[in-house]
Amino acid sequence: MFVNAADSEPTPPGRMTIAGVGGAGCRIVARMIESGPGGPNCVAIDTDARCLEASGAPGRLQIGKRVAKGMGTGGDIALGRLAASNDVELIEAMLVEVDLMFVVAGLGGGIGTGAVPIILETARNAGVMTLCLVTMPFAFEESPREETARGGLARIQSQADAVIALSNDALGDWLGENVPIEKAFERAEEVICEAVTAVWTLLARPGVINLDFADLRRIVQNTGGVCAYGIGHGRGKKRADEAVAAALNFPLLKNGRSLEESSSVLVSIAGGGTTTLTEIRTIMDGVKQAARNDARIVMGTALKDQSDTRLSVMILTGVQRPTTIVHQELESELDAETPPVALPDDTSEATQADLPLVEPGRGRFQDVEPTIFRGEDLDIPTYVRRKIAIEK
């Protein structure tokens, strides 16, 4: 059964900034800017002055001038972290007048793994909502990179409001064996760029059926791992069938198989204002067929430029097992709209008899230095990290 997101009062899109952090992030921002004006507000953040320049972003923030001296971190996570910690005020200044920061980065390097968690933390402390889209490195990249990427992901998941983690490898499988390495990286960045644009369009250019950040957050929250994502486009008379088929066959959606494993799915339908009811029905039927019977499907529409005659379908799920960790019951839609309750700080604990409801995440350890062991944040519940199914 699917729930119409418009039943609940939508949050206005607010001021959103896309921040490309680190080498990969800056390159992705560069692509988005290339595709022309009318796009999102972008900034680039890095220690490497050249990367920043090449991004062409209107807003550029060079961090860690003193410690990195305008160069890259060379994969040094501690340096990345230091660079960000040293320039917290600069990051804060950039966040004035921003309601939602969409951070895009590739994990495994110094900036992605070291600086991104600090940037997210700074944003959170400034009251800015954060969405983070990160890529997990290819397996062929050195294995320390994989391990540190996992550790970075854990830290990021504990800081950001919502995290979409995509696997370069899943994409690589689809590209085939004979693709040259540069092409592989390029194609990966194209896909990420498309994903970022699609998510941005959904949040910033809502159509009649509005999906807001809270909906997005609920879908990707607490996955404890990598997301499944698919996108497809269609043209002409059968564009709805084409688009949904392409999206379902997308490699990062495991050719539709990921839908069999997920209990919640987000579908975004973007068109130039000419999308018909029949087309929406076609698309939703396609999704429902591929998904589980008891899956919760949330749908929203987005408006592209009127000149764009293509119809695009984006599908996003958390990668979860059956009878999973979804915290809200379907009846408690109202609960879902209440903002997260802040954890009391220690001084009030002595006088409060009850701890308030804790938002899934790190609960009691929200404001405490995480205990990291072998790249895992031990404060995140073990059953989440080991993907153990719990019946509620």
Next chain:
Amino acid sequence: MAPSPIVAVEIGTSKVVALVGEMREDGYLMITGVGEHPSSGLRKAQVVNLENAANGLREALHGAEESGRVAIREVHLVVSGGHLQSMINRGSAPVHDPDGEITEDDVERVMDVARAINLPEERDTLHTICQHFCIDDHERVIKPDGMEGARLSVDMLVVHGLRSCIRNTVKVVTSLGVEVADVAFGGLCSALAVLTSEQRSSGVLVIDLGAGATDFFAYGEGVVMSAGCLGVGGDHVTNDIALAFNIPGRQAEQIKCDAGDAVGDAYNGDKKVSLPPEVGFPGRTVHLKSLHAVMNARVSEIFEMVLDHFVSRDMLHHLAAGIVLIGGGAHMNGVTTLAQQVFGLPCTIGRPRDVSGLAVVTEGPEYASAIGMVQYGFRTADVPGNGFTEWLRGLFGERD
């Protein structure tokens, strides 16, 4: 004349305990006063709010003063926390006597060499514990005095931790105008309180499942083999429950204690446990099977981390007497079964031994570390014929 009473203080994550202990003429320990108060201001066994922690300590000290009828000016302090680790350092020195006879001086000298290790800037040594001596190529020597050889070596187990964390815990005490006479690792204290000499010689691992952290301390091959601490504990079990079922921390703690099980029963089927509604809480029923699954995941993980410490150092096979569990977490149903499953070794609940006084204190596994601290504090007391204190001094290379 009997030595003056010793006050041991443990500022834990869930409770603060102050114990007043006296040494009787026959060398046995008696707990004469106890003060206890719920703790706040600590997370994972480390101080995050000094004022709150001090408030809890103040109450505990008052309680101990009243029940023990003493005025407390100075305490012995137990410390814990994931920053505490152990390492083995070997020191060696040539034997002075040209004929090769090993004297007390040689032994003192080589122990000093072994104690002088290079720790990173921010860390301090908490304990240096003698393991085996080695004379030339002859390893596993217990008492080298009077033996012959050209070169003497000793292995020292060094327990060390972050200076700032240790100092912050000390500060909680000194902020109340009370002095800290001595500081000791919780795991060591627990081991002192609960183990028999048979267990120590066969090889045994003590695991203290506290709310904020899990201490461990192991004997093997007749000496203290290894020690350490993990920054995860009972609070993590509670937190997992709270997050899994979307209930407040207090309710999570309640069902953990009332209906929890580290292993779970296959026959539970569809059984549920219900939490009645209260102010600010609508009430909830939870599947027993799910509750146990969440707890099992977390406690298994904790045990597996400890297991890994010993397997990676190739020490597991020395633990013939198995595992002894203490701390608040030892009250969990099924916890010994789970430990047996994870370690493949027998497991029992530890209780303080050779100590008399208030039964609830002297028999509860959660007071073991505080009681051990009292025993540790008395090690320098002059009680003739007390084998225990003599042995204890020898452990730390504090010779008579």
